[in-house]
Amino acid sequence: QLKHIDLTRDRIFLYLGGTQRLKGALAVVKAFVEANLGGQFKLLVIGAAAVNEGWSRKLLRLLLRIVGQPAYSERVHAIANAASDRVVIIPPVLAVKPLIEHCYALVSFVTRPHALLPLAEAAWLGKPSIAADTTEAREYTDNGKGAILAPIGNETALKSAIEKLAGDPGLAEKLGAGAQDHVRTLFDKANNLRLLEECYNNLR
Numbered sequence: 001q002l003k004h005i006d007l008t009r010d011r012i013f014l015y016l017g018g019t020q021r022l023k024g025a026l027a028v029v030k031a032f033v034e035a036n037l038g039g040q041f042k043l044l045v046i047g048a049a050a051v052n053e054g055w056s057r058k059l060l061r062l063l064l065r066i067v068g069q070p071a072y073s074e075r076v077h078a079i080a081n082a083a084s085d086r087v088v089i090i091p092p093v094l095a096v097k098p099l100i101e102h103c104y105a106l107v108s109f110v111t112r113p114h115a116l117l118p119l120a121e122a123a124w125l126g127k128p129s130i131a132a133d134t135t136e137a138r139e140y141t142d143n144g145k146g147a148i149l150a151p152i153g154n155e156t157a158l159k160s161a162i163e164k165l166a167g168d169p170g171l172a173e174k175l176g177a178g179a180q181d182h183v184r185t186l187f188d189k190a191n192n193l194r195l196l197e198e199c200y201n202n203l204r
Contacts, residue, residue, distance in 0.1 A: 002044075004085035007102040010042045013130075013162065014103035016096065016118045017110075018047020019073035019089070024109035024132065026076050031159040032107075033083045037166050043107075044099070045080070045089040100125050105165055105172055108132065109150070109158055116140060119147070120187070123179035128172045130161045140186070146179025 005012065013032060017023025025045070032043040065071070070078065080087035093099070100106065106122040106129040113134040120140045122129050131137040133149035141147035148165060150157035165172050185191065 002088070002090070004088045005042060005044055007099075009040070011040050011104040011166070012099075012102065013041065013043045013105055013107050013166075014099060014122075015043060015045050015107045016047060017108065018045065018092070019076040020047070021072050022111055022114075023047075024111050026072065026079070027111075027153075027155045027158060028107055028109050029076055029079050029083075029087055031109075031155050031162055033079055033087065035159050035162045035166070037163065041104070041166055042085070043087045044103070045076075045087065046096070046099070047092050096121070097125070100127055103127060105130060107162070108137070109152075110134065111152065113152075120183055123147075123176075123183035124187075126176045126180040128165065128175035128179060130158065130165060140183055141179055142182035146175050146182055148175070 015025075015028050017025050017028070019025045029043065029045065065074070077089065080089050100118075100122050103122075104127075106118060106127055108116055108119055108129060108131040110116065110132050113132075113136060116131065116134070116136045119129050119131055119137060123140055123146055129137075129141065129147040131141070131147050131149055132152045133144075134152065137147065137149055138144060141149070148161040150161050165175075
């Protein structure tokens with residue numbers, strides 16, 4: 001699955017949203033392809049479109065293809081394919097941790113705010129992120145001190161963030177370290193147990 005990726009040589013922007021609209025897949029792939037980057041950078045997309053599509057959605061996908069309007073996931077694949085091996089899309093994998101450990105940065109650009117656990121996972125491992133500016137992203141990145149945050153839907157800002165982080169390894173290292181310090185404090189067992197006990201005592 002990773003035949004076009006060299007984990008020891010390539011600098012990898014890792015995106016775990018598959019080809020889903022909710023995760024902003026099209027914007028991420030377009031921004032990466034259009035960004036002015038060195039040849040050593042690649043985008044690894046892990047996941048797929050939403051599964052278990054009903055017959056009505058499959059019919060809609062077929063009709064869109066007939067009228068020359070491919071479905072969202074097909075548009076993502078088309079842009080990725082045109083970029084040769086700079087963008088690699090693979091199915092979901094269980095062992096995500098090693099990929100995060102080897103990546104240059106994580107990209108998360110959701111179209112609607114929701115839980116962003118990959119940001120927390122990347123931060124825990126000391127990796128910087130580029131993310132849509134949401135409450136969840138701010139929580140996991142100490143209000144952007146551990147990531148570059150871009151407004152939701154702003155593809156220009158996303159592209160600029162990718163170029164900025166790719167061009168400044170020192171910044172990437174600084175953001176990763178800051179994110180790690182913050183999230184390890186945020187999820188510290190003893191600290192959270194103390195907060196839970198305080199809440200419990202306040203209810204008595």
